[in-house]
Amino acid sequence: MISKLRTRTSFLAGPYALWVLICTVLPLLFILYYALTNDNGHFTLDNFTAIADPIHLKSLWLSFQVAIITTVICLIMAYPAALILHNLKISNKSFVVFLFILPMWMNFMLRILAWQNILSNNGILNNILKFLGLGTIHILYTKSAVILGMVYDFLPYMILPIYNSLSKINDDIVEAAADLGAKWHTILFRITLPLSKDGIISGVIMVFVPSLSSFVVSNLLGGGKVLLIGNVIEQEFTLARNWNLGSGLSIILMIFVLLSMSIMNNEDDAGKGGMPL
């Protein structure tokens, strides 16, 4: 009876299995095929070793820099925000959470385009600075602008898992610590922080991984001057028409992503993370 039921329910997984097959497994196989061949269709490993090319190494390193800085800034901003959010003594917390998610409802390209208008040479920010007599700054189309765009874009992905894991902490534990005379910083660093580690790790992964492989933000806010590894891959596929090299570099990037995720997941005891991956 039960086995019959199982067969029935496994049928329900069909659409998803089909989706995964067509949209995940097949494309990956194609990419692997392209990565392992040259444009005559012969087997080669050149597309992988190409990562050692100084241009690629440079952009990979730049991508890591941007991703790490983005993640750190997000964490520094998100943790206190999540903490304050958690400690708010209002009845309708879901409304505040909603406020954090709200910007995500608007198209991400539009929000980045808005940043272009704010940061440009003759943009809103510079006009305000000029009005205040503070001179102008050149920030659009620099690495800083790219990082700012990424922080803006990925911040909710850091706040939400941290907020989730903070909500799971039993208030009694915090109260007990306070009763036993622990100062606020002791509570923060010895109790709250370790107990919300899973959320932090989820948040870090959810910010670090997309910022490592992103190319859209650097296209729009980098002005063609900030070449991340994502941009190199994109240009190999479009401009240079070298799908083989593009695929090879994509796989290398995927390996780096998997490596950094496994390093962080090792920190996460037995996968109790705030968000499943």
Add this chain to the structure above:
Amino acid sequence: MKTKKIISIITSLALVISSSALLTSCGSDAESDNTLIVLNYGKYIESDVLKRFQKETGITVKYEEYESVEDMYAKYKAGSINYDVICTSDYMIETLRSEGELVPIDYDSLPNYKNIDPAIIEASSSFDPQHNYSVPYFYGTVGILYNQNMVDEETVSSWNSLWDPEYKNQIVMINSQRDAFMVPLKMMGYDINTTDKSQLDAAYNKLCDEKQFVYAYLMDETYECMVSEDAAMAVCYSGEAAMGMEYNENLAYTVPKEGGNLWIDSWFVPRTCKHYDAAMKWIDFMCEEEAATENFEYVWYATPNLKVAQYQDEETLADETVFPSKDTLERCDIYKAYDKDTLDYTTLLWKKLKAY
């Protein structure tokens, strides 16, 4: 057992999907005479012209757009759509011709072809030597769009103004490999179609040198950037410049004294064409007086159609941006398609510049 069942379900579903896809593709073949699949640059036709063509000929047009020459090549080579007629730029037509992808055009079935400027047809011989494959649609130049309040005309009369430290972070460079290299090559007096690596290297070094002054490498956003006065000068196409000048009267356009690039976008019929007669009707319609005028007044690139000028006022006719003078055209050269070796080499240099 379970997995077997899932697999069989997946295979049957896949079969259903693929067979229905086959059916629809057969369906589109059946209605063959009445459809036409057109591929053109984005924002490159007056929508009214498109509507009128469908109304007058009864042909249903499936109209597709692309952004850059490279996109077009990728779309076409992907082979999932059988395009009937495509508009693209000179050197890409040359590439496709050398790959045997072009079908000759039956010029006798184009009564309006006589409207096309013989000088531009003659110039097309650089990519279509026997004039078998292409019909010019628009043409233009690459030059400098500048803000007269920030730069004077004398300064931008030479390409070397783009290396002037005074304009640090005020210069927009064109984000296209071929056009970007054209600038230092012309400035140093070399042929823009040079395959000499030492000359290309010299151009690359110049571009690296320029990067410190560049505000951004842009293409489609150039005119917005210039209209909102975020930069003092920009290397761009003449049509982009004309569009910007319409929104901001401080802007002006010039082709520096060293000369620039003359490009011609033309219609051609690719090997995938399934509706040849409809394609001929389309090309002829694009050469028609009224359609060409409407398109011109929407696109603002130089038109090879001789009938358009009579509808324009003095000011437009005197505008170098949309009606380049003979003198300007003589300073400009048309791109030749690079051989594979040179293409790979310049692509590498371009990538190095971006990572520089």
